[in-house]
Amino acid sequence: MHTIKDLHKYSQSLHVLYVEDDKNLRDETETLFKMLFKSIDTAEDGRMGLQKYNDNLYDLVISDVNMPHMNGIEMCTSIKEINPEQKIAIVSAHDESDILMNLLKAGADSFILKPMHMDDLIVSLYSVCRDAYTQIVNIELINELNEKNELLEKQNRELRTKDNALETKHQQLGNLIQKSKNDDTEVTLNEEPHTKPIAQVESAVLNEYFEEDEDEGSENVLLLSDHCADISEIFTDITEIIARSATETNAEEILLISRNLSKASSILVFYAPYLDILATSFTELASTLENNQETFSEIMSIDPQSVLMLFDAVSADMERYIKRFSVESLAMKNIHHIHEPTALSIQQIITLIVPPEDDEGDMEFF
Numbered sequence: 507m508h509t510i511k512d513l514h515k516y517s518q519s520l521h522v523l524y525v526e527d528d529k530n531l532r533d534e535t536e537t538l539f540k541m542l543f544k545s546i547d548t549a550e551d552g553r554m555g556l557q558k559y560n561d562n563l564y565d566l567v568i569s570d571v572n573m574p575h576m577n578g579i580e581m582c583t584s585i586k587e588i589n590p591e592q593k594i595a596i597v598s599a600h601d602e603s604d605i606l607m608n609l610l611k612a613g614a615d616s617f618i619l620k621p622m623h624m625d626d627l628i629v630s631l632y633s634v635c636r637d638a639y640t641q642i643v644n645i646e647l648i649n650e651l652n653e654k655n656e657l658l659e660k661q662n663r664e665l666r667t668k669d670n671a672l673e674t675k676h677q678q679l680g681n682l683i684q685k686s687k688n689d690d691t692e693v694t695l696n697e698e699p700h701t702k703p704i705a706q707v708e709s710a711v712l713n714e715y716f717e718e719d720e721d722e723g724s725e726n727v728l729l730l731s732d733h734c735a736d737i738s739e740i741f742t743d744i745t746e747i748i749a750r751s752a753t754e755t756n757a758e759e760i761l762l763i764s765r766n767l768s769k770a771s772s773i774l775v776f777y778a779p780y781l782d783i784l785a786t787s788f789t790e791l792a793s794t795l796e797n798n799q800e801t802f803s804e805i806m807s808i809d810p811q812s813v814l815m816l817f818d819a820v821s822a823d824m825e826r827y828i829k830r831f832s833v834e835s836l837a838m839k840n841i842h843h844i845h846e847p848t849a850l851s852i853q854q855i856i857t858l859i860v861p862p863e864d865d866e867g868d869m870e871f872f
Contacts, residue, residue: 516639525555527571553574586613670818725837752810767792780836
């Protein structure tokens with residue numbers, strides 16, 4: 507035999523809607539229910555009860571059967587259509603089999619016989635309150651699990667972005683060094699080609715790539731917090747879309763990437779001339795994607811990882827800019843140098859989609 511203490515263990519966490527047309531009985535029972543439940547709302551008939559149900563969340567609905575406008579069985583049926591999992595206890599002065607059958611068909615989870623005596627009430631409410639409490643616990647566990655999964659996905663995405671950014675920068679440096687070696691080869695008539703020492707070429711490229719920042723020292727230009735939040739959201743969305751598109755790319759998502767890039771460009775224009783190189787690059791990439799959707803889809807079907815690496819590199823750079831230039835001034839003498847590696851990654855994406863004329867038809871990724 508369950509006690510009121512056993513019942514209260516479950517009922518004390520529940521938000522309850524109590525529907526009863528008899529005002530005196532409703533007020534008396536409400537006083538009792540306030541001791542049992544976490545909160546209690548009341549309604550005077552089924553129609554008002556259904557309206558309150560649509561406007562609020564309840565763990566348990568307790569309702570009389572015979573009421574004007576809409577009876578308890580009709581209200582129970584409507585509520586179950588809205589939420590099949592809703593726990594409902596029906597109160598009635600009659601326990602005839604036809605009424606009980608109608609209550610079962612309507613989806614009632616418990617039956618309480620009038621007049622309500624404490625021992626009978628405990629028996630009738632115990633199982634439905636226990637089940638309602640279990641629903642709350644399960645929802646909380648699911649929400650907690652979802653939050654942990656989202657956090658884990660975010661951490662994995664950040665690690666992937668950092669790894670891809672590092673790999674992209676490494677490849678960019680390798681390409682720049684190789685280009686410098688080729689450019690520094692001098693050929694004269696009847697002489698063998700003369701090449702600068704490899705170490706000297708590499709040192710020159712590295713020094714230029716990692717050139718120290720030169721502060722203007724006079725103007726304080728910071729990224730606004732709203733712009734930082736918008737940029738972060740934009741590039742998080744873009745990398746998620748690209749990762750999603752690794753299995754299947756559609757025109758709608760390509761256009762969404764293009765629109766996001768255009769939004770980023772419009773934000774960066776606000777900080778002219780310091781971020782002009784990035785604003786221009788993103789505008790060009792947005793236009794390239796919009797005008798070459800089929801080509802981009804084909805590239806994604808051939809080698810999505812290469813595209814993801816470049817977008818991850820750009821995204822990682824933008825996150826770095828947000829952290830740095832929200833507290834440190836953009837007004838630097840060589841600010842264009844700071845953003846050139848990012849612009850290079852953007853240009854690589856553009857070149858993948860629309861190769862230079864002399865390379866057209868010979869698509870290379872890395």
